[in-house]
Amino acid sequence: MTINEALKALKLILSDVDDGDIEARYILEKVSGVSYTQMLFKSDSNISDEAFEEAVLMAQRRFGGEPIQYILGSWDFMDFTFRVGEGVLIPRPETEILVEYILDKIKNIKEPVVYDLCSGSGCIGLSIACFRKDAKVYLVEKSEKALAYLTENQKSLCGDSDNIQVIKGDILITDDFSSLPEADVIVSNPPYIRSDEIPSLQSEVLREPVMALDGGEDGLIFYRVLVNEWSKKLSRDGFMAFECGEDQAEDISELFSKINFDSEIVFDYNNIQRIVIGRRKSNDS
Secondary structure (H helix, E strand, O other): OEHHHHHHHHHHHOOOOOOHHHHHHHHHHHHHOOOHHHHHHOOOOEOOHHHHHHHHHHHHHHHOOOOHHHHHOEEEEOOEEEEOOOOOOOOOHHHHHHHHHHHHHOOOOOOOEEEEEOOOOOHHHHHHHHHOOOOEEEEEEOOHHHHHHHHHHHHHHHOOOOOEEEEEOOOOOHHHHOOOOOEEEEEEOOOOEOHHHHHHOOHHHHOOOHHHOEOOOOOOHHHHHHHHOHHHHEEEEEEEEEEOOOOOHHHHHHHHHHOOEEEEEEEOOOOOEEEEEEEEOOOOO
């Protein structure tokens, strides 16, 4: 079977899947080791029966609702490739806006201290650590499954770098982190889906860990702890930066106002309020 014939067969299996044509290409790239650009020039080259059978199984898994990222076993974020799979939240493009904002705001801070809370795969904290070799980044994650991916990504992206510390812990139990130094930045993409909305999520999203999705009755349980408790760990000129659901930014800004913090809202690529920044008011001593 040629590469072109294999690609057509995979597209047919995924014809009812959103972006099925693109995902068929991803699958074929994975099993063949040939990039799509190379495929265009080698479309008449043969693919082994074993590789095609593997590709068909992967396409069938995708048709059954499993996220393409889990099937491929990795996903690109910023300039890096992160290992992902069952039990860890999938990195998303809008989260790159959060990382880019932080990198811009800390560009003039020497040896910044960064907390990445609810780290998951580590896409936020590890990306910051890779771009800022002088930063000290603490990544906190509760899930054993997610920690396995986080640790693997740390090793593959950062090697033996000593500017990263992975910590197993629950950010809702703040007393466990009393030994951490003051932070210049506290960043988090915490669970923020309202509990009663989870059953109605897309089937692909429901394959992701509920622990990484469920933000409690109003979706704000983690933000309250972040704002009310973790803000105490900020340095004098430090700031907090959170990703949130599309209707939550104003509520989080209100939480900041109650502790006398100014807030700023950043929009994502779809003009949705996606990121909330909080910092002490300039006259707050």
